[in-house]
Amino acid sequence: MLKTGKPDVSPDALAHTPGIMQGNKPGNYEKQAGHKPDGRSTAERSTGVNADTHEPIDPSMPNLSPA
Amino acid sequence: MATRERVKPEAGNLVEKSWDPITRIVGNLGIYTKIDFAAKEVATCKSTSSMFRGYSVFMKGKDPRDSHFITSRICGICGDNHAVCSVYAQNMAYGVKTPPLGEWIVNLGEAAEYMFDHTIFQDNLVFVDFCEQMVRDTNPSVMEKAEKAESPHAGIHGYATIADMMRALNPFVGEIYQEALVVSRITREMICLMEGRHVHPSTVYPGGVGTVATPQLFTDYLTRLMRCMDFIKKAVAMNDDIFDFFYEAMPGYEEVGRRRILLGCWGSFQDPDVIDYDYRNMDEWGRAMFVTPGIIVDGELVTTSLVDINVNMRILLGSSYYEDWANEETFVKQDPLGNPIDQRHPWNQTTLPKPQKRDLDGGNYSWVMSPRWLDQRTGDHLALDTGGGALARLWTTALANIVDTPYVKSTGHSVKITLPKSPNMPQHDLEWVIPQWSNAIERNRARIYFVAYAAAMALWFVDKGLEEVRAGRTKTFEPFTVPDNAIGVGFHEAVRGVLSHHLVIRDGKIANYHPYPPTPWNGSSTDSYGTPGPYEDAVMGTPIFEENGPDDFRGIDIMRAVRSFDPCLPCGVHMYTGKGRTVHQQHSPMFGANNGGG
Numbered sequence: 001m002l003k004t005g006k007p008d009v010s011p012d013a014l015a016h017t018p019g020i021m022q023g024n025k026p027g028n029y030e031k032q033a034g035h036k037p038d039g040r041s042t043a044e045r046s047t048g049v050n051a052d053t054h055e056p057i058d059p060s061m062p063n064l065s066p067a
Numbered sequence: 068m069a070t071r072e073r074v075k076p077e078a079g080n081l082v083e084k085s086w087d088p089i090t091r092i093v094g095n096l097g098i099y100t101k102i103d104f105a106a107k108e109v110a111t112c113k114s115t116s117s118m119f120r121g122y123s124v125f126m127k128g129k130d131p132r133d134s135h136f137i138t139s140r141i142c143g144i145c146g147d148n149h150a151v152c153s154v155y156a157q158n159m160a161y162g163v164k165t166p167p168l169g170e171w172i173v174n175l176g177e178a179a180e181y182m183f184d185h186t187i188f189q190d191n192l193v194f195v196d197f198c199e200q201m202v203r204d205t206n207p208s209v210m211e212k213a214e215k216a217e218s219p220h221a222g223i224h225g226y227a228t229i230a231d232m233m234r235a236l237n238p239f240v241g242e243i244y245q246e247a248l249v250v251s252r253i254t255r256e257m258i259c260l261m262e263g264r265h266v267h268p269s270t271v272y273p274g275g276v277g278t279v280a281t282p283q284l285f286t287d288y289l290t291r292l293m294r295c296m297d298f299i300k301k302a303v304a305m306n307d308d309i310f311d312f313f314y315e316a317m318p319g320y321e322e323v324g325r326r327r328i329l330l331g332c333w334g335s336f337q338d339p340d341v342i343d344y345d346y347r348n349m350d351e352w353g354r355a356m357f358v359t360p361g362i363i364v365d366g367e368l369v370t371t372s373l374v375d376i377n378v379n380m381r382i383l384l385g386s387s388y389y390e391d392w393a394n395e396e397t398f399v400k401q402d403p404l405g406n407p408i409d410q411r412h413p414w415n416q417t418t419l420p421k422p423q424k425r426d427l428d429g430g431n432y433s434w435v436m437s438p439r440w441l442d443q444r445t446g447d448h449l450a451l452d453t454g455g456g457a458l459a460r461l462w463t464t465a466l467a468n469i470v471d472t473p474y475v476k477s478t479g480h481s482v483k484i485t486l487p488k489s490p491n492m493p494q495h496d497l498e499w500v501i502p503q504w505s506n507a508i509e510r511n512r513a514r515i516y517f518v519a520y521a522a523a524m525a526l527w528f529v530d531k532g533l534e535e536v537r538a539g540r541t542k543t544f545e546p547f548t549v550p551d552n553a554i555g556v557g558f559h560e561a562v563r564g565v566l567s568h569h570l571v572i573r574d575g576k577i578a579n580y581h582p583y584p585p586t587p588w589n590g591s592s593t594d595s596y597g598t599p600g601p602y603e604d605a606v607m608g609t610p611i612f613e614e615n616g617p618d619d620f621r622g623i624d625i626m627r628a629v630r631s632f633d634p635c636l637p638c639g640v641h642m643y644t645g646k647g648r649t650v651h652q653q654h655s656p657m658f659g660a661n662n663g664g665g
Contacts, residue, residue, distance in 0.1 A: 026546055039166070040539035065541045066281060 034065065041065040080105040082617050087115070089629060096590060096634050099427055100606060100625060104617050109625060112599075112606040114590050115425065115433040119388070123418040126580035131157060131549060131572050132273065138568065138582055139267040142635065146266040147180050147258065148561040149568070149582065155337075155557030156568040157273035158344040163547035167339035168540060169275035171532040174336045174357070175288060176261035176268065177559075178528060181521035182295065183254035183265075184562040185457065185514045188633055190236070190247030190302070193511055196627050197309055198236035198244075205613045205623040212316045219311070220304035223492075229312045232305055243305070250298050257291045257525075260284060275544025285533050292525055296489035299519050303497055306515040310508045317612050324507030324628030326605040327365065330459035331440060331451035331588065333376065333567060334360030335560035336524060346403040346556070349373045357470055357524055358560060359477070361463035362440060362451065366501075368466040369442070373558050374404060376440070380567070380583075381411045381448055385437030385600075386430070386592035392417035398571045398579045399554055413569040413581035414554065437594035438587050448594065452601035453564020453585045455510040455633040457517035460560060461499050473530075474523035484519045487526070507605075507631035514633070551575050561585050563633035589632045602629055 009017065021028065029035060033052070034045025044051045046066040056063055080103050087097030097115040102108070122141060126134065135153035139146040151173055158165065165173070195201060203210045213230040226232040235242040255265045261278060263270030270277035278284065313320050336357035343352065353360050353373035361371040370376065384391055392410070395417035399408045408414055425432045439448035453459045461482050464470050468479040476483045481500040488494050499516040502509040535541070550572065557568040564585030571579040591600035599607065606628050613623050 024546075029542075036539070039542045041541040042539055045541075062537065063539065064282075064537065065539050 081110055084620060084622060084625075086622060086626070087117075089626070089634065096602075096629070098602065098606065098625065098629055100622075102611065102617075102620075104611070107611040109606050109609045109611070112603045112625075113427050113432055114435075114592065114600055114602040114606075114629075115427075116435045116590060117425070117433075119420055119422070119434045121418070121420065123416065123579075123581050124420070126577050129577050131160065131570065131575075131577050134568075134570065134577065134580060135271065135273070136267070138580075141582060141584065142266070142561075144184055144266060144635070145180065145561045145563070147176060147262055147268045147271070148559060148566055149584070150262075150268050150271050151177060152557040152559035152561075152566045152568045152582070153570075154271055154273050155344070155559060156555040156570045157557075158555070159346060159557070160553040160555030160570055160572055161273055161547040161549060162344070162553075163274040163545050164343055165275045165339070166540070166542045166545060168280050168532060168535040169278075169543040170337050170339035170342070171528050171535065172261050172276050172278050172280060172543065173271060175525055175528045175532065176258050176271070177335065178521040178525035179254050179257035179261065179288075179292075180265075181562055182299075182518050182525075183251050183258065185518045185521075186247050186254065186302075187251040188562075189306075189511065189514050189518075190243055191238070191251075193514075193630055194236040194244070195238050196623060196630060197233065197313070198238065198241065199230065199233040200237050201623065202233060205615060205621050206317075207614060209313075209316045213312065216312055216316070218308045220308050223304040224301040224308075226305070229308060232309060243302075246298060250295050253291050253294055257288050260288050260291075272544065274547045275542075278543060280532065280536055280541060280543055282533065282536055285529050285536070288525075289529050292522060292529070293489055295522065296486055297491050299515075299522055300486055300489065300492045300495045302515050303495075303519055306512055310512045313508060319610060320508065320612065321504050321506050322608075322610050323612070323624050324510070324605045324609060324631050325504050326452070326506075326601060328363060328505045329365075329449050329451050329601075330363040330454050330462055330505065331376075331565050332358065332360055332362075332453070332459040332463040333558040333560055333565040334358055334373065335460065336528075346374075346554075349377075350375075353558065354467075354469055357472065357475075358460045358520075359464045359467035359469050360558060361467055362449075363459070363462055363466065364442065364449065368463065369444075371463070371467050371469075374402070374406070376558070377556055377567075378402065378406045378408065378412075379441040379443060380413060381409060381439045381441050382413060382416050382581075382583075383411065383437040383439055383448065383594040383596075385435075385594040386432050387436045388421050388423050388431050388434055389436060390419040390421050392419060395419075403554075413567065413583055414556075414571060414579065416579070416581050418581075431592075433590075433592040435587050435590050435592055435600075437591040437598075437600060438583055439591075439594060439598075448596055448598065450588075450591065450594070450598050450601055450604065451565075452505075452589050452605075452632065454505060455514060455631055456560060456562055456564040456585060458505065458510045458513035459564060460517060461513050461520065462501060465499070465501050472524065472527050474527055475520055482516075482520065484516070484523045486519060486523060507628045510631035510633075549575050563635055564588065584635070585633075586635045590634060602632060602634070605629075605632070 139150040262268035334356035338355040341355035399414040
């Protein structure tokens with residue numbers, strides 16, 4: 001049997017629990033990797049893991065956002 | 068439930084004939100006519116709805132951010148039109164503008180909805196009235212002519228004679244009937260891609276959409292769109308052949324369902340470069356829509372101004388089961404431009420239902436009020452119709468001569484639509500030319516042309532959406548806050564015609580909310596000035612071409628006239644008619660009061 005720690009939050013806690021980040025919270029969109037201040041986005045947005053290595057390898061290539 | 072006495076001829080040769088409910092439409096519409104069989108003409112007509120919905124009553128006090136989710140449930144087929152219209156009204160009230168990519172996504176979803184809904188209604192519901200089985204039953208001599216009539220466009224659709232085509236329209240077994248069902252599935256998938264879900268969108272919100280706009284989203288949509296393209300090209304050719312044949316086979320058929328040309332269109336497909344959802348600029352962004360809003364009176368385009376359309380809307384009590392709200396609260400005295408707003412305007416309407424017995428002889432007989440448009444030039448309260456949606460949209464767009472996009476262009480007297488090469492067909496250049504009449508056949512013909520219009524527009528919207536994604540402008544929504552006090556209005560086109568949502572917010576809650584979909588306009592009862600509603604008007608005076616006599620009368624010409632408007636009165640069925648005699652009559656106008664009967 002796997003040993004797990006004590007949960008920090010009770011499983012039936014409300015979604016809007018203080019301290020829990022909400023995806024739609026004002027400012028959340030802007031601070032994610034790959035989101036430029038002018039509202040555009042780049043390839044860096046593709047992942048949260050080593051985001052800055054996901055830019056195109058050749059600068060002449062289009063910097064396409066995954067979405 | 069009382070059993071009604073047998074239909075008896077009245078003065079002269081008038082025979083009472085009633086259809087309640089009318090089948091193959093959404094909802095419980097009843098048409099009560101008196102027919103002069105000697106003169107082969109419908110003498111009088113009343114259209115009734117025996118269902119009360121009450122959205123304007125229970126929306127009060129709710130959080131305005133819920134309104135698009137709630138009002139979407141008004142309809143089980145065009146709910147996304149309601150959601151989008153509500154979002155437009157909320158955007159105005161909250162002062163928020165959807166980012167361009169979000170606007171293209173909504174346009175794509177709505178274009179797919181027009182394609183889906185018009186196709187399923189036309190091929191699976193309307194064409195049952197024009198199929199071999201029906202025509203053989205009602206007009207055997209026309210069927211004989213159809214067997215000999217060669218199809219002018221056989222080279223496109225592959226049906227040598229009109230009769231071959233009519234056989235393909237037979238319900239459940241016909242080839243076209245079945246193919247249309249497949250197309251309606253594909254087009255619904257297209258809506259789901261853009262709006263999350265059909266018919267109640269899950270990703271359409273005020274301020275934008277929650278759709279994740281990847282290149283794959285647009286290519287998934289595009290491949291489905293191109294799969295429908297062959298079908299649409301064939302369908303336009305088939306529709307032209309069938310409808311032209313009806314004019315030819317039955318001279319005078321243009322009089323069926325014909326009424327004065329009084330058309331209204333509230334515009335569709337926003338242009339993100341222009342729209343800011345500010346009421347004060349509404350004329351400008353209204354005219355920039357890719358279906359031009361407007362009102363046509365006797366063939367003349369009276370206005371393309373959404374402010375003009377809004378300010379002159381009047382809701383008359385007519386012959387409906389409501390009490391007057393003349394002494395109730397006035398929510399909006401003037402609009403943001405300073406124009407006075409009437410007490411009979413949707414912003415100021417208070418719905419006071421008063422259930423009562425149906426009285427078709429000079430009394431109240433319907434739950435549908437009488438929306439009218441006040442023509443300031445003449446002082447007339449015009450009973451506008453939507454021509455089933457497509458006719459008014461094409462007509463106003465053609466006359467306004469504004470729309471100029473790569474695949475769709477307005478010319479001032481027609482609309483040109485280009486459908487590019489598709490898997491099995493070359494490029495088709497279609498032209499919808501303004502017809503001579505506003506009648507049953509032209510309403511039906513316009514419907515299939517608007518499917519082509521929506522498909523052609525969708526092709527361009529895909530390009531515009533991909534352009535945004537490739538430029539990295541991937542934002543699909545803007546945050547907003549709900550003001551304590553605000554008003555808003557959304558103008559849109561539901562599939563079957565004009566749609567408006569009027570919203571008043573007080574203390575952050577809904578103080579008043581009035582959706583006005585197309586069917587209250589089309590199916591309205593005779594108003595306080597004695598003006599009949601469009602269904603009534605179109606059916607009255609309709610000549611009878613059916614070859615059956617009074618005993619086995621099907622009322623096919625009347626049904627074609629009424630169904631051409633694409634009626635939609637959600638939703639309930641509780642009466643039955645057989646052999647032209649009304650077997651049951653239910654006096655309670657309340658849906659559900661005696662449910663399960665009939």
